[in-house]
Amino acid sequence: FQLLRSGSASRASLLRRGYSSGAVPERKVAVLGAAGGIGQPLSLLMKLNPLVSKLALYDIAGTPGVAADVSHINTRSEIAGYAGEDQLGQALEGSDVVIIPAGVPRKPGMTRDDLFNINAGIVKSLCTAIAKYCPNALVNMISNPVNSTVPIAAEVFKKAGTYDEKKLFGVTTLDVVRAKTFYAGKAKVPVEEVNVPVVGGHAGITILPLFSQATPKANLPDEDIKALTKRTQDGGTEVVEAKAGKGSATLSMAYAGALFADACLKGLNGVPDVVECSFVQSSITELPFFASKVKLGKNGVDEVFGLGPLSDYEKQGLESLIPELKASIEKGIKFANQS
Numbered sequence: 001f002q003l004l005r006s007g008s009a010s011r012a013s014l015l016r017r018g019y020s021s022g023a024v025p026e027r028k029v030a031v032l033g034a035a036g037g038i039g040q041p042l043s044l045l046m047k048l049n050p051l052v053s054k055l056a057l058y059d060i061a062g063t064p065g066v067a068a069d070v071s072h073i074n075t076r077s078e079i080a081g082y083a084g085e086d087q088l089g090q091a092l093e094g095s096d097v098v099i100i101p102a103g104v105p106r107k108p109g110m111t112r113d114d115l116f117n118i119n120a121g122i123v124k125s126l127c128t129a130i131a132k133y134c135p136n137a138l139v140n141m142i143s144n145p146v147n148s149t150v151p152i153a154a155e156v157f158k159k160a161g162t163y164d165e166k167k168l169f170g171v172t173t174l175d176v177v178r179a180k181t182f183y184a185g186k187a188k189v190p191v192e193e194v195n196v197p198v199v200g201g202h203a204g205i206t207i208l209p210l211f212s213q214a215t216p217k218a219n220l221p222d223e224d225i226k227a228l229t230k231r232t233q234d235g236g237t238e239v240v241e242a243k244a245g246k247g248s249a250t251l252s253m254a255y256a257g258a259l260f261a262d263a264c265l266k267g268l269n270g271v272p273d274v275v276e277c278s279f280v281q282s283s284i285t286e287l288p289f290f291a292s293k294v295k296l297g298k299n300g301v302d303e304v305f306g307l308g309p310l311s312d313y314e315k316q317g318l319e320s321l322i323p324e325l326k327a328s329i330e331k332g333i334k335f336a337n338q339s
């Protein structure tokens with residue numbers, strides 16, 4: 001993103017930032033669902049990322065065109081497009097990070113769980129291939145319902161004998177992006193300075209922004225905090241309704257997905273103190289998966305941070321989200337084990 005504004009001198013300094021040796025390692029990133037509403041702008045943003053040396057764009061169709069288009073951009077990475085299942089193995093081989101925005105999006109009136117029947121099968125087959133062709137890759141799951149697709153992926157990897165809980169991430173960055181934007185607007189503080197952890201899961205009330213920990217501090221009244229919480233929880237629906245049948249968030253999601261993948265790459269490359277919220281295997285609550293702040297390192301998750309001090313309102317929100325999140329996790333586990 002900085003790259004968009006930078007010339008070659010500052011691009012070189014961006015490349016070196018955080019790298020003691022000055023050499024930026026080779027990293028392959030695969031995007032599965034690369035011809036879709038998220039996949040295309042995400043592929044563009046990953047092409048702009050100087051940490052990527054190879055970019056594999058996979059979809060069931062349409063990727064030769066996307067790859068040819070993006071390949072003309074004069075940045076570091078080499079691009080290849082792969083279309084159809086017989087090319088999936090080639091797309092995945094050697095990947096360090098696999099980003100999955102494959103699957104159907106919501107239309108007005110639908111919940112994310114309404115996507116389960118189609119997307120669960122798509123995620124299961126893609127994860128089966130990941131286990132075979134790049135079992136050590138960090139997997140960034142965007143496909144909804146994330147609260148179920150992440151447990152499905154974990155079960156598929158367990159069955160294949162490749163599961164490493166440090167390498168599986170549900171991408172909840174868009175919730176953080178939204179919480180920061182909405183908070184900055186309400187608190188009238190510069191948006192680029194705002195930090196807000198968002199914990200729990202990625203659907204409705206399971207999305208729990210912790211505005212009591214937001215910085216810069218603004219001491220907003222309770223009704224503002226409630227309105228901000230609700231808007232963050234309903235952010236996806238706000239976009240689905242505005243798009244009126246033409247899908248859900250794609251551009252803001254591509255931005256959020258690119259931010260999270262960049263954090264994963266930095267962690268892999270040994271950049272210190274890379275922290276993002278993500279839905280990961282966790283023991284900070286009674287649930288086996290939970291989103292919270294996570295430190296990213298050379299093997300993926302380095303540390304899962306606890307929730308920190310919560311306001312009474314947030315404690316209530318945490319209590320209310322547990323049953324729904326638990327049911328979504330169990331639904332994913334059951335699907336992966338029965339089919």
Ligand code: NAD
Nearest residue numbers: 033035036037038059060101102103104105142143144253
């Ligand atoms: P889209 O329909 O525009 O694109 C999806 C792409 O997936 C299509 O190009 C399709 O061909 C491809 N696809 C379908 N089956 C596939 C398979 N087996 N292998 C590879 N590719 C396959 O949808 P979109 O708007 O890009 O959304 C994609 C998913 O991301 C949806 O499930 C949506 O709900 C989810 N999403 C998640 C978040 C989040 O915060 N995690 C945010 C926005 C959207």
Ligand code: LMR
Nearest residue numbers: 106144235236237248249
């Ligand atoms: C979002 O939060 O925008 C996504 O999960 C897509 C959706 O269905 O809302």
